Amino acid sequence: MGKGARRKGPGKGPKTGKRKVRDVFVARPFEGLAAEPELIALREFVPSATAPLPLKDAGDRTVTLASVLPVAAAAMVRGETGEILLGMQVQTRSSDVSRDLGRALRWALDAEPGQVLSVPDTTSEPQPGERLQDLLDPDAELEVELHSDFGWWLQDDAQATGEVAMSLERANAAIMPTERVRQGAYWTLTGEKAHLRWVWPADENKLLQALARLSAAGELSLGEGSRYAGSFRAHGLLVPVWDLDAEAHAREWSEPAEQLGARLDAALKSLDDEPLNAAERRARDGLIGRQLTLR
Structure with a gap:
C-alpha cells in the first residue's frame, strides 16, 4: 500500500440513500390547454x-x-x-x-x-x-x-x-367582489379601487409589442374612467392590468373589453408584417418598466 493510502474500515461501503429528484422548473405549466x-x-x-x-x-x-x-x-x-x-x-x-x-x-x-x-x-x-x-x-x-x-x-x-x-x-x-368580464378577464373591486386583470394566451414578447402598438396609438385604455396600470407575469403569460372607475359596474366594461380585445388581436397579427416603429419601441420600453413576476 503506497504512502498516504488508507485502508477502508469495516462497513465503510459506498453511500446509499434516497435518490434526489431533479426538479426542473416549468415556466408555462398550462401551455397547450385552451383553459x-x-x-x-x-x-x-x-x-x-x-x-x-x-x-x-x-x-x-x-x-x-x-x-x-x-x-x-x-x-x-x-x-x-x-x-x-x-x-x-x-x-x-x-x-x-x-x-x-x-x-x-x-x-x-x-x-x-x-x-x-x-x-x-x-x-x-x-x-x-x-x-x-x-x-x-x-x-x-x-x-x-x-x-x-x-x-x-x-x-x-x-x-x-x-x-x-x-x-x-x-x-x-x-373575499373581494369579483366578476368575469370574458375569458381570462376579471373585474375586482378592492376597496375604493377597481381593476381588470386579463390573462392573455399569447407569447409574452409578442403581446408586449402589441400592447406597445396600441399605447403609441392612444388605444390602450378601456375608455373613459380607465387607465392602463401595468402587467405582471404569471405561469409564463403576461397579465395586463387596468385601473377602473370603481363607481361603474363590472358589466359596463364588457363591451369596451370586447373592443379592446379586437384591437389587441389585430395588433398581434400586424406584427408579422410590420415591426415596431421608433414611437412604438419607446412605448414598449415604458411598458417593460411596469412589470412584475408572480410564481
Missing part, C-alpha cells in the same frame, strides 16, 4: 370560484376545479356524493404546477369519500401521464362559476366545525 387563461386566473387572483373539469376520462365521477378549498387543501372527496374537488390555490408547490394538480387528481380518483389531501405530492419522481395536459380535453374551456362567499365548501346545509369553520370565516372576511 390556460382561466387556470392561471383561478390559481392567482380569483377568490371564490368553481368549474367542472373537462377530463378525457373520468368515468361517472364528478370532478370540480376550485379556486381554493378549506385550509387550502390540494384535493378532497365529498363524503355524501363522492364528488371530487381539486384546489388551485394550495399551501405548497413543486416546479411544475400542472404535475402537482395531475397528481392531486390521481389521488382523488382513488381516494375514499371524506378523505382530504392537504398538500400535493411534490417530491416523487416525475412519471408519464401525470400532468393536466395528459388528463384534460385540451380544446375544452372552463365554465367558471363565481361565488360571493365560500358557502359552497359545505353541502346540504351542513355546519362547519373546527379548523374548517375557522378557515371559512377567514376566507369570507377576505
Whole structure:
C-alpha cells in the first residue's frame, strides 16, 4: 500500500440513500390547454370560484376545479356524493404546477369519500401521464362559476366545525367582489379601487409589442374612467392590468373589453408584417418598466 493510502474500515461501503429528484422548473405549466387563461386566473387572483373539469376520462365521477378549498387543501372527496374537488390555490408547490394538480387528481380518483389531501405530492419522481395536459380535453374551456362567499365548501346545509369553520370565516372576511368580464378577464373591486386583470394566451414578447402598438396609438385604455396600470407575469403569460372607475359596474366594461380585445388581436397579427416603429419601441420600453413576476 503506497504512502498516504488508507485502508477502508469495516462497513465503510459506498453511500446509499434516497435518490434526489431533479426538479426542473416549468415556466408555462398550462401551455397547450385552451383553459390556460382561466387556470392561471383561478390559481392567482380569483377568490371564490368553481368549474367542472373537462377530463378525457373520468368515468361517472364528478370532478370540480376550485379556486381554493378549506385550509387550502390540494384535493378532497365529498363524503355524501363522492364528488371530487381539486384546489388551485394550495399551501405548497413543486416546479411544475400542472404535475402537482395531475397528481392531486390521481389521488382523488382513488381516494375514499371524506378523505382530504392537504398538500400535493411534490417530491416523487416525475412519471408519464401525470400532468393536466395528459388528463384534460385540451380544446375544452372552463365554465367558471363565481361565488360571493365560500358557502359552497359545505353541502346540504351542513355546519362547519373546527379548523374548517375557522378557515371559512377567514376566507369570507377576505373575499373581494369579483366578476368575469370574458375569458381570462376579471373585474375586482378592492376597496375604493377597481381593476381588470386579463390573462392573455399569447407569447409574452409578442403581446408586449402589441400592447406597445396600441399605447403609441392612444388605444390602450378601456375608455373613459380607465387607465392602463401595468402587467405582471404569471405561469409564463403576461397579465395586463387596468385601473377602473370603481363607481361603474363590472358589466359596463364588457363591451369596451370586447373592443379592446379586437384591437389587441389585430395588433398581434400586424406584427408579422410590420415591426415596431421608433414611437412604438419607446412605448414598449415604458411598458417593460411596469412589470412584475408572480410564481
